Amino acid sequence: xxxxxxxxxxxxxxxxxxxxxxxxxxxxxxxxxxxxxxxxxxxxxxxxxxxxxxxxxxxxxxxxxxxxxxxxxxxxxxxxxxxxxxxxxxxxxxxxxxxxxxxxxxxxxxxxxxxxxxxxxxxxxxxxx
Amino acid sequence: xxxxxxxxxxxxxxxxxxxxxxxxxxxxxxxxxxxxxxxxxxxxxxxxxxxxxxxxxxxxxxxxxxxxxxxxxxxxxxxxxxxxxxxxxxxxxxxxxxxxxxxxxxxxxxxxxxxxxxxxxxxxxxxxxxxxxxxxxxxxxxxxxxxxxxxxxxxxxxxxxxxxxxxxxxxxxxxxxxxxxxxxxxxxxxxxxxxxxxxxxxxxxxxxxxxxxxxxxxxxxxxxxxxxxxxxxxxxxxxxxxxxxxxxxxxxxxxxxxxxxxxxxxxxxxxxxxxxxxxxxxxxxxxxxxxxxxxxxxxxxxxxxxxxxxxxxxxxxxxxxxxxxxxxxxxxxxxxxxxxxxxxxxxxxxxxxxxxxxxxxxxxxxxxxxxxxxxxxxxxxxxxxxxxxxxxxxxxxxxxxxxxxxxxxxxxxxxxxxxxxxxxxxxxxxxxxxxxxxxxxxxxxxxxxxxxxxxxxxxxxxxxxxxxxxxxxxxxxxxxxxxxxxxxxxxxxxxxxxxxxxxxxxxxxxxxxxxxxxxxxxxxxxxxxxxxxxxxxxxxxxxxxxxxxxxxxxxxxxxxxxxxxxxxxxxxxxxxxxxxxxxxxxxxxxxxxxxxxxxxxxxxxxxxxxxxxxxxxxxxxxxxxxxxxxxxxxxxxxxxxxxxxxxxxxxxxxxxxxxxxxxxxxxxxxx
Numbered sequence: 001x002x003x004x005x006x007x008x009x010x011x012x013x014x015x016x017x018x019x020x021x022x023x024x025x026x027x028x029x030x031x032x033x034x035x036x037x038x039x040x041x042x043x044x045x046x047x048x049x050x051x052x053x054x055x056x057x058x059x060x061x062x063x064x065x066x067x068x069x070x071x072x073x074x075x076x077x078x079x080x081x082x083x084x085x086x087x088x089x090x091x092x093x094x095x096x097x098x099x100x101x102x103x104x105x106x107x108x109x110x111x112x113x114x115x116x117x118x119x120x121x122x123x124x125x126x127x128x129x
Numbered sequence: 130x131x132x133x134x135x136x137x138x139x140x141x142x143x144x145x146x147x148x149x150x151x152x153x154x155x156x157x158x159x160x161x162x163x164x165x166x167x168x169x170x171x172x173x174x175x176x177x178x179x180x181x182x183x184x185x186x187x188x189x190x191x192x193x194x195x196x197x198x199x200x201x202x203x204x205x206x207x208x209x210x211x212x213x214x215x216x217x218x219x220x221x222x223x224x225x226x227x228x229x230x231x232x233x234x235x236x237x238x239x240x241x242x243x244x245x246x247x248x249x250x251x252x253x254x255x256x257x258x259x260x261x262x263x264x265x266x267x268x269x270x271x272x273x274x275x276x277x278x279x280x281x282x283x284x285x286x287x288x289x290x291x292x293x294x295x296x297x298x299x300x301x302x303x304x305x306x307x308x309x310x311x312x313x314x315x316x317x318x319x320x321x322x323x324x325x326x327x328x329x330x331x332x333x334x335x336x337x338x339x340x341x342x343x344x345x346x347x348x349x350x351x352x353x354x355x356x357x358x359x360x361x362x363x364x365x366x367x368x369x370x371x372x373x374x375x376x377x378x379x380x381x382x383x384x385x386x387x388x389x390x391x392x393x394x395x396x397x398x399x400x401x402x403x404x405x406x407x408x409x410x411x412x413x414x415x416x417x418x419x420x421x422x423x424x425x426x427x428x429x430x431x432x433x434x435x436x437x438x439x440x441x442x443x444x445x446x447x448x449x450x451x452x453x454x455x456x457x458x459x460x461x462x463x464x465x466x467x468x469x470x471x472x473x474x475x476x477x478x479x480x481x482x483x484x485x486x487x488x489x490x491x492x493x494x495x496x497x498x499x500x501x502x503x504x505x506x507x508x509x510x511x512x513x514x515x516x517x518x519x520x521x522x523x524x525x526x527x528x529x530x531x532x533x534x535x536x537x538x539x540x541x542x543x544x545x546x547x548x549x550x551x552x553x554x555x556x557x558x559x560x561x562x563x564x565x566x567x568x569x570x571x572x573x574x575x576x577x578x579x580x581x582x583x584x585x586x587x588x589x590x591x592x593x594x595x596x597x598x599x600x601x602x603x604x605x606x607x608x609x610x611x612x613x614x615x616x617x618x619x620x621x622x623x624x625x626x627x628x629x630x631x632x633x634x635x636x637x638x639x640x641x642x643x644x645x646x647x648x649x650x651x652x653x654x655x656x657x658x659x660x661x662x663x664x665x666x667x668x669x670x671x672x673x674x675x676x677x678x679x680x681x682x683x684x685x686x687x688x689x690x691x692x693x694x695x696x697x698x699x700x701x702x703x704x705x706x707x708x709x710x711x712x713x714x715x716x717x718x719x720x721x722x723x724x725x726x727x728x729x730x731x732x733x734x735x736x737x738x739x740x741x742x743x744x745x746x747x748x749x750x751x752x753x754x755x756x757x758x759x760x761x762x763x764x765x766x767x768x769x770x771x772x773x774x775x776x777x778x779x780x781x782x783x784x785x786x787x788x789x790x791x792x793x794x795x796x797x798x799x800x
Contacts, residue, residue, distance in 0.1 A: 013589040017596070024601055055581060084584040091644070105625060106588035109595030 005046035008038035035059030062097040069098035153209040155200030160371030175213035177366035216330035230347040231331035239325035241303040259292035259301035293318040450545040471518040487516040506534035545784040576634035629760040645684040650681035671709030705729035723790040732780040741766040
């Protein structure tokens with residue numbers, strides 16, 4: 001069973017927080033602290049889903065999402081933006097850039113895992129690895 | 130004998146009139162050339178000569194008296210055969226026939242009082258000159274004085290005698306008459322002839338055009354002969370009529386006339402007295418008319434002076450520059466105009482308007498297109514940079530208009546204002562606005578960035594607190610549980626503050642946008658109630674709902690509507706210490722009407738107005754016990770305004786409040 005999730009997040013504490021919650025629920029977490037590494041990792045390890053922060057150094061979340069979309073082998077991999085909706089038009093831009101969905105920051109630890117699972121493709125538990 | 134004129138009409142010639150035996154001769158009053166004596170007998174130089182010829186040739190004469198004009202008219206119509214004393218002119222030669230040898234030569238001459246000092250026509254500048262109205266002299270003199278550019282006042286006289294009389298009594302400085310009249314009468318009026326002579330002419334007999342050539346030839350033949358002989362009737366007549374001395378030197382003539390002459394002289398004297406009396410009457414009348422006219426001139430001049438004074442004072446006190454132009458040259462301008470351009474008084478008069486412009490290109494802007502517009506009768510307006518005398522440029526507001534739209538170059542007025550200060554003020558205002566707008570953008574960007582930067586650590590705080598409270602890191606003892614709950618509450622409040630500040634900054638920057646979509650309002654209301662339930666429970670405030678039992682479909686921005694509902698509910702719970710908060714929803718046709726009724730502290734009337742303004746909380750002050758930024762209601766109001774909805778409040782201090790929210794069923798993003 002593929003239980004790998006890729007989290008692209010530059011803030012160490014937030015990455016740790018999401019990793020902690022998702023590992024508790026039995027997912028295998030791969031972290032990347034910038035867009036470039038994240039894209040390379042995604043192509044290499046084929047995660048179940050990609051959690052993507054928008055405010056990233058150098059290459060921002062929009063550019064990362066657009067780049068990921070250019071690789072057809074990742075078509076079935078949902079991209080879940082984790083964002084603070086800080087800037088005007090963020091939501092529209094995120095979806096336009098290719099994200100499947102978004103989760104608002106700060107995350108609610110009570111519901112976060114359930115929200116992620118809702119975005120995963122149906123029958124993900126059955127997929128062989 | 131018949132003569133056929135160009136019109137083909139047959140006209141009786143001299144020979145035929147001769148058959149009837151009579152030549153009709155016009156007579157009028159122009160002593161000494163032709164006139165009638167007191168006893169009604171024609172006399173004068175022309176008559177003497179004509180009668181001499183008639184006697185020799187066997188002509189019979191019939192005199193037709195009348196005025197000069199009547200005589201000429203009769204001659205033109207062929208009603209008389211001969212008119213004496215007609216000056217030859219090219220015009221007259223077209224309608225009359227003349228013989229060749231002049232009877233007399235005449236000219237116009239200026240007469241004045243002795244010692245007047247008038248020696249040439251130039252001496253008449255500024256003088257009053259009496260002239261026979263409608264005469265050749267008048268026409269010629271007016272033309273002459275214009276060509277010499279003289280300011281001469283012409284006084285119209287009814288006859289030559291009247292003209293002389295006006296000089297005598299001092300109403301005129303000089304009079305003009307023909308040389309013959311002057312020669313005979315000047316002395317009587319105590320005038321003398323001056324050296325100013327013009328308009329020489331030959332005086333002849335005239336017949337109608339196509340009249341008897343034979344008669345004219347006969348007159349010529351006699352004149353040549355008579356003039357050759359010093360003792361002929363020609364000279365005796367001249368002497369007789371033009372010199373009194375001569376008259377008394379001829380004793381034979383005196384004897385012949387004898388006592389008859391004496392009677393004639395007496396009659397003449399009486400006649401003269403009557404004439405003089407009549408002249409005096411006419412002179413008085415003339416003087417009176419003259420005085421009236423002078424009076425009128427004085428009055429009109431005063432009126433004009435008054436108008437002129439008013440216009441001049443408007444012209445000179447105007448706070449704008451005014452210039453009158455002709456052919457793109459400044460004819461006259463006011464002082465302000467000169468000041469704007471930095472010139473001294475009168476320095477711009479007569480100068481081309483090119484002087485106002487820094488270069489030819491700028492000059493062209495004020496040229497053809499402007500005159501074309503003025504030519505359509507419009508007022509032209511523009512702003513343009515002009516140049517001062519010292520070479521500095523300034524911005525001017527210019528408006529101009531032609532006096533006559535059909536000839537704008539002939540005369541136009543322009544009004545010029547120096548708007549340099551106005552332009553500078555505008556520029557400063559524009560810069561200040563730009564700065565303010567830039568500052569506003571910086572503020573919004575700053576708030577957005579700060580909000581994000583604050584949320585990142587808050588994400589950890591809220592997240593890890595939740596993890597610990599869930600017991601995911603192991604069980605907490607009751608005190609740890611209590612304190613971690615406090616951390617969670619504080620961090621959630623902090624998050625709410627950050628969200629509000631971000632929202633208000635977006636709203637104020639006009640950057641808040643709505644994302645409308647279809648959803649069930651009832652579900653949203655239930656969800657919101659569930660969210661605020663823990664707070665109500667904690668405060669011991671009842672939470673009641675009065676919702677329809679069917680779905681409430683609406684198209685709106687769900688997230689923002691929930692934000693509003695949660696905000697108003699939270700507010701109601703916060704300000705209620707005991708009792709309950711009731712949310713009800715009513716279908717109001719195009720709108721859903723939500724009411725939030727509480728049994729809280731209520732709102733003072735004076736506070737209601739400020740309730741929806743940012744950063745306002747009713748019980749402000751150090752003792753503030755309610756949490757919140759004071760932004761919530763103002764954000765709610767802004768969001769509802771954008772949706773085309775509304776929020777209102779009814780309240781009494783101490784008795785609770787009812788907030789009414791109206792939501793259109795279909796909201797657009799009106800931002």
